[in-house]
Amino acid sequence: MELVKIILTEDHALLRQGIKKIIQGVPGLQIILEAEDGLELMQQLETTTTDIVILDISMPRLRGLEAAELIKRLYPKVKVLILSMNLNKDLFYKAMKIGVNGYVLKEDLTRDMHAAINTALEGKTFVSPLLFRQVPDESPPVVS
Secondary structure, eight states, X not given: XXXXXXXXXXXXXXXXXXXXXXXXXXXXXXXXXXXXXXXHHHHHHTTOOOSEEEEESSOSSSXXXXXXXXXXXXXXXXXXXXXXXXXXXXXXXXXXXXXXXXXXXXXXXXXXXXXXXXXXXXXXXXXXXXXXHSSTTOOOOOOO
């Protein structure tokens, strides 16, 4: 199995370290760089090749959705997973319109991070189930 290279972008150092621990426990996954915001991430992408960017939606300087849009335009082969603690579906739909490969709620990180990475690598889109669990009649959109 080829090593999957990941750049982790999260402005809160403690959360970044927790995510790193979740990912490092899986053979074949490696966090090659970390960034505190979207601008730092974009600078790293100029000189680094990666498979996946894990990107907090709410960061200073260059926000997550803005960075995701740039990544999808400049580096279309890079998979993008958005992290959010916000249940606002408008943000989710904006992320899907940009073409991200996953939308993971931070409260579901421990359970869903590996599934999100695997789903993105398969060329599909991962959506945290909790995002659509709050309204009984609402089900997640079908994405491929």
